Amino acid sequence: MSEPLLRLVDLIKHFPIRSGFLMRQVGVIRAVDGVSFALYPGETVGLVGESGSGKTTLGMTLLGAYRPTAGAIWFRGSDIADPVVRRRVPAIKKAIQVVFQDPGSSLNPRRTVRQTLEVPLRVHGLVHTGVQVQRRISELLEMVELPWEFMYAFPGALSGGQKQRVAIARALATAPAFVVLDEPTSALDVSVQGKIIALLLDLQRRLGLTYLFITHDLSLMRNVATRVAVMYLGKLAELADTAALFSSPRHPYTRMLLSAIPVVSDEEEALKPRWVAPRGETPSPAHVPSGCSFHPRCPEAFAICPRLDPVVAATDGGGLVRCHLYPGCTPAEGVDATPTPS
Amino acid sequence: MAREALLDIRDLSVSFTGYRGVSRVLNGVNLTVGRGEKVGLVGETGCGKSLTVRAVLGLLRKPRARVRGEIWFAGRNLVGLSAGELQLIRGREITVVFQDPMAALNPVFTVGEQLRDVIARSPRHQASERETWARAVAILKEVALPDPERILHAYPVQLSGGMRQRVLIAMALVNEPALVIADELGTALDVTIQEQILQVMRSLVDAKGISVLLITHNLGVVRETTDRVYVMYAGSIAETAPTADLFRAPKHPYTQGLLASVPKLTGEGVPRGIDGMIPDYLSPPPGCRFAPRCPFVQPRCQQPPPWVEVGPDHALACVLYDGAPTGLRS
Numbered sequence: 027m028s029e030p031l032l033r034l035v036d037l038i039k040h041f042p043i044r045s046g047f048l049m050r051q052v053g054v055i056r057a058v059d060g061v062s063f064a065l066y067p068g069e070t071v072g073l074v075g076e077s078g079s080g081k082t083t084l085g086m087t088l089l090g091a092y093r094p095t096a097g098a099i100w101f102r103g104s105d106i107a108d109p110v111v112r113r114r115v116p117a118i119k120k121a122i123q124v125v126f127q128d129p130g131s132s133l134n135p136r137r138t139v140r141q142t143l144e145v146p147l148r149v150h151g152l153v154h155t156g157v158q159v160q161r162r163i164s165e166l167l168e169m170v171e172l173p174w175e176f177m178y179a180f181p182g183a184l185s186g187g188q189k190q191r192v193a194i195a196r197a198l199a200t201a202p203a204f205v206v207l208d209e210p211t212s213a214l215d216v217s218v219q220g221k222i223i224a225l226l227l228d229l230q231r232r233l234g235l236t237y238l239f240i241t242h243d244l245s246l247m248r249n250v251a252t253r254v255a256v257m258y259l260g261k262l263a264e265l266a267d268t269a270a271l272f273s274s275p276r277h278p279y280t281r282m283l284l285s286a287i288p289v290v291s292d293e294e295e296a297l298k299p300r301w302v303a304p305r306g307e308t309p310s311p312a313h314v315p316s317g318c319s320f321h322p323r324c325p326e327a328f329a330i331c332p333r334l335d336p337v338v339a340a341t342d343g344g345g346l347v348r349c350h351l352y353p354g355c356t357p358a359e360g361v362d363a364t365p366t367p368s
Numbered sequence: 369m370a371r372e373a374l375l376d377i378r379d380l381s382v383s384f385t386g387y388r389g390v391s392r393v394l395n396g397v398n399l400t401v402g403r404g405e406k407v408g409l410v411g412e413t414g415c416g417k418s419l420t421v422r423a424v425l426g427l428l429r430k431p432r433a434r435v436r437g438e439i440w441f442a443g444r445n446l447v448g449l450s451a452g453e454l455q456l457i458r459g460r461e462i463t464v465v466f467q468d469p470m471a472a473l474n475p476v477f478t479v480g481e482q483l484r485d486v487i488a489r490s491p492r493h494q495a496s497e498r499e500t501w502a503r504a505v506a507i508l509k510e511v512a513l514p515d516p517e518r519i520l521h522a523y524p525v526q527l528s529g530g531m532r533q534r535v536l537i538a539m540a541l542v543n544e545p546a547l548v549i550a551d552e553l554g555t556a557l558d559v560t561i562q563e564q565i566l567q568v569m570r571s572l573v574d575a576k577g578i579s580v581l582l583i584t585h586n587l588g589v590v591r592e593t594t595d596r597v598y599v600m601y602a603g604s605i606a607e608t609a610p611t612a613d614l615f616r617a618p619k620h621p622y623t624q625g626l627l628a629s630v631p632k633l634t635g636e637g638v639p640r641g642i643d644g645m646i647p648d649y650l651s652p653p654p655g656c657r658f659a660p661r662c663p664f665v666q667p668r669c670q671q672p673p674p675w676v677e678v679g680p681d682h683a684l685a686c687v688l689y690d691g692a693p694t695g696l697r698s
Contacts, residue, residue, distance in 0.1 A: 076558035077529070185645055186413075215412040215585065216629045220641030227638075242558060246631045249638045272633065286559040287633065288588025290615055294633040304560040307530050 030064035030100075031236050032088070032204060037061045037097035037107070039080075039087050043312060055312045057083040059260035060097070062338065063346065065204070070230065070237040072251030072268070074244055074283070076308050080260040081240050085206045088238065089124055101204075120150050123197035127209035129189035133181040139167075139192050140177035146199040166195040170225060187218040194225065198233070208240045223250060244287050245294075248272050253345075256280050259311055259319040262338060266345030275299060276347045278326045318350065326351060373440070374546055374579050375401040375424070380437035382416075382423055391649040393419055395603040395657070396437070401547065406573065406580040408590035408611065411600035412626075414646050417583045420600075421549055425462065426454040442546060459489050463540040465569075467552035469532035473524040479535055480504060480520030483542065490543040507538045511568050530561040537569055547579045553593075555586050566593055587630055591615050596681065599623045602646055602657040607684035620684045621662045656685070664688055 038060055043053040057080045065071055075081045086092050088099060090112050099107045102121070106112050112119065126132040133142055143163045147153045153162055164174040170191040181189050190210060197205055207226070211219040227250070229235060239251060247254050248268060255265040256277065264277040275281045281299045289295055305323045309315060315322050321331035330350050338346050339354030350356050382394040394416050401407045411417050422428050426446060428435055439446040442461065446454065466472035474482060483504045487495065495503065501520075508516035511534040524532055533554060540548050553569065554562035570593060573580050582594055590597055590611065597614045599607045599622065607620035618624045625642040644661035647653055653660055659669040666687065673685040 076560065216587075217412060217626060217642040219631075220629055220639045223638040224640060243631070244559070245633050246638070248633050248635045249631045269635070272635070282560055286563040288559070288562070288586060288592055289633055290587045290591055290627055290630050291632070292616075297633045301563075304564060307528055307561060308558070 028066060031067045031102075033064040033098075033100040034088075035062050035098040035100065037084070037087065037099065038095045039083055039092055040095045053312055055310075056080075056260045056314055057311055058087060058094075059314075061257070061260075061262050063255060063262065063265055065236055065238065067203075067236055068230070068234055069252040070227075070239050070250055072247035072254040073238055073240045073257065074242060074247060074254060075257035075263075076242065076283075078259070078308050078311055079257040080311065081257050082208060083260075084257070085124070085208055085238060085240050089122060089206055090119070116150070120200040121203045122206070123200060123202040123204075124206045124208060125190070125193050125197050125210045128213045129181070129186065129193045130213070132193055133189055135181050137180070138177065139163075139179055139181070139184075142181075142192065143167075143177070143196055143199055146196060150200050152200065162199075166199055169198060169229065170195045185218075186214050187222060190214065190222055191225070194222075194229070198229065201233075202235070204236045204238070206238045206240065209242070210239075211246070212241065212243065219246075244272075244283060245289065256283065259308065259314055261319065262346060262348055263320070264345065264347045264349075266341070266343060266347075270343045270345065272297070274343075276341060276345075276352060277349050278302070278324050278351070279320050282323075282325075330356065372403055373400040374403045374405075374442060375399070375581070376438075376440040377420070377424070378438040378440065380420070380423060380435070380439065382419055382428060382436075383434045384432055385434070386432075389650050392652065393603050393649050394423070395652075397600075397603070397605055399598055399605065399608075401579050401581050403546075404574075404577045404579055405596065406570075406582065406594045408582045408584065408594035408597040409600060410584055410587060410590050410597060410626075412585060412646065415600045416603040417585075417600055418551065419603075421464070421551065421581075421583060424549070425458055425464070426451070459486065460543055461545050462547045462549065463543065463545040465533075465536050465540045465548060465550040465553055468556060469529065469536050470524065472536055473532060475524055478521055478523055479527070483507070483520065483535070483539060486539045487542055503542065507542045508535070510541075510572060511535075511538045512564075513538075529557055530565065533557060533561075533565050534568065537565070537572070541572055541576070541578065544576060545578060547581065548573065549581045549583065551583045552586075553582060553584070553589070555584060555589065562589070569593075587615075587627065599626070602652065603649070604657060604685060606658065606686075607682075609679070609682040609684075613679065613682055619678055619682070619689065620686050621664050621688070622658050623684075625661075625663075656687070 037058055039058040041055040041057055042051045045052045073081045087094050093109055094107045098105045104111050104115060106118055140163055143166055144159055147162055153159045163177050167174050167176055172191050211222050251268045254268050254271045256263045258279050263279045275284055282302045282304055285299045285301045302325050317332040317334050318336055321327040336348050336350050336355040337357050338348045341347050348355060377397055377399040380394055380397040383390050383392045409417050423435055424439055435447055484500050487500050487503055504520055505516045508519055513519055513534050554565040584590055594611050597611050598605050601622045606622045618627050628639050629641045631638050642661055647657055655670040656673040659665050668687045673687055674690045675685050676689040677683045678689055
């Protein structure tokens with residue numbers, strides 16, 4: 027494979043829990059707890075996991091909305107985990123953009139489409155005259171297959187799908203290389219979802235974009251992602267090529283997730299792993315269980331799981347897995363288990 | 369319908385008068401739920417699913433809303449009953465599990481206090497404080513909540529999303545209603561939790577013989593949970609069939625389009641979905657309301673579509689199946 031566009035090295039984001047009059051720190055939420063993987067140009071990595079797995083925190087950290095507690099994010103030769111570096115290289119801010127879940131709340135209802143799209147163009151100094159604004163916004167609307175007249179509309183006059191197209195146009199305004207898609211279609215009807223996804227894939231091909239697609243919809247990822255990363259309680263459980271992950275899931279958590287997908291045909295039912303009744307719910311990331319954090323819910327847990335946290339190991343299929351069932355994941359006993367950056 | 373109908377909605381129409389004119393939203397809805405039957409009602413946002421529920425619960429008020437038709441429930445027509453008479457049915461004989469458990473629970477009362485208020489509405493249950501408490505503990509055990517005593521003393525914010533949803537199911541089932549209406553049950557939750565919730569719900573209603581009307585846009589959930597399905601489009605029933613038949617051989621072009629829109633685990637790429645949008649209810653298309661989006665549209669679609677029976681319990685509103693050669697029927 028070519029050079030990665032973005033490389034996360036042991037990325038950690040902890041939020042302190044403060045309480046009492048003096049706001050003393052009483053605990054820590056391990057939202058992202060040592061995640062390492064790379065994204066290659068032009069690919070779509072699906073990031074899946076349940077609520078509280080840290081997938082959105084990871085996306086927001088990549089955007090620079092959160093300052094990582096530790097670790098590095100390598101992008102075009104700079105470590106953008108450092109906010110100083112981020113500020114010094116304005117090209118980075120332009121190159122990384124986001125599309126949020128609910129366009130109803132991510133677009134300002136008091137601004138016309140034109141006013142919304144004008145902001146990133148002005149902030150980054152991409153346009154200087156009114157004529158340029160007009161031309162660039164028409165271009166952007168054409169890219170997302172909306173008529174140019176829509177620039178004078180308020181979001182309230184648009185349908186959900188049209189609003190999401192405007193949000194995509196806003197992300198594209200700065201001609202980014204990398205876009206974080208945070209559940210971009212889960213607020214839309216299934217009959218509309220297909221067209222938004224087709225648009226995103228088309229734009230990816232034409233503009234050479236790289237996507238990190240955050241979602242809980244595994245069926246959608248089966249059809250969209252090049253590779254899929256599964257997160258559980260802030261850590262990577264498994265990362266594999268899409269076809270491999272769905273046909274031979276390795277991590278017991280991946281199997282549990284796949285077995286719970288509601289599907290609409292018997293052919294799909296046959297592709298699901300045998301239903302594994304999940305034990306209990308995802309624990310809070312403020313009280314992460316000892317050893318492997320999945321062990322209290324894991325149907326295949328054995329003696330070592332509650333004692334020792336597995337490390338990420340490469341699989342023969344070119345993916346990553348973090349489970350004691352696989353060779354290379356069990357650190358030597360007594361040695362402090364620090365995940366090795368790849 | 370082979371079984372005796374518990375809920376029988378006949379030719380239900382609802383319209384609203386606003387300053388822009390009259391919106392004819394529900395347009396002759398026919399729907400039945402048999403005793404002990406689990407029925408799904410699916411459709412996209414804005415197709416009238418929730419409005420149907422509100423009409424059944426008598427939550428649509430004159431003069432803005434105009435309700436015509438009949439809603440027969442256990443031998444009584446709910447349309448035209450007084451507010452007081454409806455009060456005796458809601459929360460006792462018909463209960464609802466709402467979609468958003470955080471919005472449906474009162475944040476300033478404990479679960480126990482809220483559950484006690486529900487139990488107090490039971491017609492069969494003039495209970496003492498201790499009996500009520502025992503009843504509350506028992507129902508929380510039935511929905512598989514660990515440590516019910518602690519949960520009864522907890523406020524809703526102290527519970528996880530899945531636990532809150534279980535509390536709502538407990539509240540809906542505690543008075544042993546005849547019909548539970550579940551609005552988007554579990555679709556706000558993670559898939560593993562959703563599956564657990566659906567299993568709890570299924571086993572409890574089956575054990576108690578309670579009928580369920582499940583309102584959702586998630587076709588997978590309907591397939592796994594219900595016996596029979598109604599597909600709704602723009603205020604009318606497009607198709608109804610036993611669940612297995614509908615998913616194996618959908619007949620109405622809208623049902624086919626909707627099913628084809630769902631991304632599949634078989635990985636054939638993301639389908640394009642259905643072109644166009646739900647019509648404006650102020651001026652819906654004459655005749656079939658799906659005609660402007662339908663790939664098989666023909667001149668006859670300008671007339672209201674006929675209701676055609678195509679199999680046992682399987683019927684739909686579409687001219688394609690009206691006396692057409694059998695070749696078109698598959």
